[in-house]
Amino acid sequence: xxxxxxxxxxxxxxxxxxxxxxxxxxxxxxxxxxxxxxxxxxxxxxxxxxxxxxxxxxxxxxxxxxxxxxxxxxxxxxxxxxxxxxxxxxxxxxxxxxxxxxxxxxxxxxxxxxxxxxxxxxxxxxxxxxxxxxxxxxxxxxxxxxxxxxxxxxxxxxxxxxxxxxxxxxxxxxxxxxxxxxxxxxxxxxxxxxxxxxxxxxxxxxxxxxxxxxxxxxxxxxxxxxxxxxxxxxxxxxxxxxxxxxxxxxxxxxxxxxxxxxxxxxxxxxxxxxxxxxxxxxxxxxxxxxxxxxxxxxxxxxxxxxxxxxxxxxxxxxxxxxxxxxxxxxxxxxxxxxxxxxx
Numbered sequence: 001x002x003x004x005x006x007x008x009x010x011x012x013x014x015x016x017x018x019x020x021x022x023x024x025x026x027x028x029x030x031x032x033x034x035x036x037x038x039x040x041x042x043x044x045x046x047x048x049x050x051x052x053x054x055x056x057x058x059x060x061x062x063x064x065x066x067x068x069x070x071x072x073x074x075x076x077x078x079x080x081x082x083x084x085x086x087x088x089x090x091x092x093x094x095x096x097x098x099x100x101x102x103x104x105x106x107x108x109x110x111x112x113x114x115x116x117x118x119x120x121x122x123x124x125x126x127x128x129x130x131x132x133x134x135x136x137x138x139x140x141x142x143x144x145x146x147x148x149x150x151x152x153x154x155x156x157x158x159x160x161x162x163x164x165x166x167x168x169x170x171x172x173x174x175x176x177x178x179x180x181x182x183x184x185x186x187x188x189x190x191x192x193x194x195x196x197x198x199x200x201x202x203x204x205x206x207x208x209x210x211x212x213x214x215x216x217x218x219x220x221x222x223x224x225x226x227x228x229x230x231x232x233x234x235x236x237x238x239x240x241x242x243x244x245x246x247x248x249x250x251x252x253x254x255x256x257x258x259x260x261x262x263x264x265x266x267x268x269x270x271x272x273x274x275x276x277x278x279x280x281x282x283x284x285x286x287x288x289x290x291x292x293x294x295x296x297x298x299x300x301x302x303x304x305x306x307x308x309x310x311x312x313x314x315x316x317x318x319x320x321x322x323x324x325x326x327x328x329x330x331x332x333x334x335x336x337x338x339x340x341x342x343x
Contacts, residue, residue: 101226138233194324281300
């Protein structure tokens with residue numbers, strides 16, 4: 001049976017012929033997609049006759065450590081279509097500027113298999129969460145950033161009985177914990193820097209893999225974890241205790257306006273990265289230009305700073321979607337730098 005012509009933008013088969021496109025040495029059939037109104041010719045899209053979902057899944061399978069032949073076999077099994085190895089190779093080349101894990105992949109496949117490159121643990125916290133860590137990226141980035149060695153111990157503890165998972169439970173009638181995402185407090189004025197970032201491009205791609213709005217977070221987290229070169233973990237549980245709060249209260253220059261809140265304060269970091277000598281805490285927020293989660297992200301940084309015994313100046317926070325990226329230093333929200341008096 002002849003394969004149905006599909007739209008090159010949305011992959012719909014609801015396509016009709018729409019006249020001919022004449023060139024000097026070529027006459028091409030034009031098509032109209034009745035679902036998205038795109039007009040295209042097959043000659044225009046030569047080599048791109050697969051859906052964006054198939055392309056992105058192929059890249060992810062390869063970056064998990066499969067070779068080209070194994071990637072071809074897995075995609076054929078999942079999508080019932082055999083893709084030429086040369087086509088998969090061209091996709092990898094096309095997207096390598098965004099999917100920057102390409103430059104680390106050679107180092108990782110020597111040590112990790114597709115089954116071991118990412119570790120994960122299901123967490124029965126306030127709601128079900130799945131914590132995931134990219135073991136290979138963590139090893140590589142810690143060799144380059146030895147000041148963050150403590151993050152490996154913390155991550156390993158999450159999957160053990162030593163981690164206090166019980167404090168992440170939540171009872172509406174009798175809760176002894178506070179959620180960082182629900183806390184509001186007065187802090188020093190923060191002017192978050194709006195900029196474009198590779199996270200925007202990765203998010204644009206990843207959203208193609210989400211079947212509905214409920215899947216957006218997981219699709220973005222998984223795509224970052226597998227395909228970028230800096231994300232080391234997703235859905236990282238963090239908590240701030242009374243002892244942590246006391247530390248900040250006793251530090252000169254620190255403003256810790258949480259005296260009216262119960263501890264522990266808990267939360268889950270969407271995306272944790274090691275980048276440019278800093279730990280980056282990222283939160284995906286749809287319509288990010290309408291939100292301002294400075295308190296939530298600052299709380300994440302305060303908590304993780306204490307757990308790792310790292311100064312807060314090593315942290316940077318950001319929230320983003322596919323169009324916008326806003327970042328700030330959490331230190332600037334809670335530490336008043338005093339000007340030196342002139343003699």
